Amino acid sequence: MSNATFEPRLVGFLCNWCSYTGADLAGTARMTYAPNVRIIRVMCSGRVDPQFVLKAFKEGADGVLISGCHLGDCHYKEGNYKALRRYKLLSKMLEQFGIEKERFRLEWVSAAEGIKFQQVCNEFTEQVRKMGPLNLSPNGGQHE
């Protein structure tokens, strides 16, 4: 499959209070943007267990996005700082598994930033499209 025709499958974990509302705004404002991000709403970016990210990659995601409120604006005060610390450590670990850090992205999108959400989706889709499919065997380490 050439990268030009390859449609990346992206999973996005969006916090309920800012980013999901931001994505909603992009929708109600009828902005057009790459439809590749499959959105999963979570209460807070700090709720994203690293196991969710690994599972998404394992089940066929070519890229994973976590999006939360801007630092200082988290509905639960510090959830997004926790997300940021996990993101940094997990990115480093993913590289040890051969999953490039460009496939894993953390963004702060507020409820008013429909345009930013649009940009993030477009950029991330193009970035992963250039990288090509991740091709993890769906059964991970399972013996054939």
Place this chain on the structure above:
Amino acid sequence: MSNAKPKVAFYWCASCGGCEESIVDLAEDILKVVAAVDIVFWPVALDFKKKDVEAMPDGSIAVSFINGAIRLSEQEEMVKMLRRKSGLVVAHGSCAHMGGIPGLGNFWNKETIFRRAYHTTPSTDNPDKVVPLEKTVYDGKELTLPSFFDTVYSLDQVIDVDYYLPGCAPPRDLILNAVTAILEGKLPPKGSVLSPNKSECDTCDRNKTKPEKLSIKEIKRTWEIILDPEKCFLAQGVICMGPATRDGCGHRCINGNMPCRGCFGPTDQVYDQGAKFLSALASILDTNDEKEMDRIVQSIVDPAGTFYRFSLPKSLLGRKRMETIK
């Protein structure tokens, strides 16, 4: 047949021999076990052959204790045979349970492991560049060797497993409890890990020294500081897998003033031990400053190898992406 003693088999795959040792270490208790059962196969100690097992009717062995990970085709063949012949299969020890230390080979593949082992280690003297081949013709005769997989597997990734005895190696009381439970037919549900389903921290003496809110500013390796013999390792900034590890080992490492490395695997509530520990560790790094975060993360030298020391094959990702291995 009704008075016949239950037949038991022991087998080893990709392992260090420590799990065999754990059986011998039952000392006089092994004699009670030996008196109660009929050991029909145990390559490390008794002279039975593969053909002896092949000749037994399917299902005739009450239980097979299998240790070690699966790395070679021969191991796959043997465990598949033992599965057919056995009523129960117990994965004995971390390697059978989760892949264990040999499972760290999943950061590489056959080609890179062979290159290292047979060509580039400083102690290798191999001018003819000989490597083991699956087929060699010598003197008109064909010699064969098992094939070496690119990936190491836990036992349950190759055959159906009834119970797991965790640990590197499993401690004596857990083995004896398991054997007794099997002999008395008082077994927990199939698939159980035969060790308490709580975390190492739950019963750790050092837990009371843990501050209300753990916060780490600096990660240190065990040799970089003098380890306090009573204080929680995490509170000392030393990585201890206790929070993400199942209880039941008797805190062997911690009592020896070494942090837990995670050989018992996760509790039932967790699938991926490494990710769970990563999550816990990142949460207690005490900074909201990005540069500081980068610095601390930098100081964790080998997160994947540390967090998945015993569980890489059984983790969600299972192995490093094949096409990125050079």
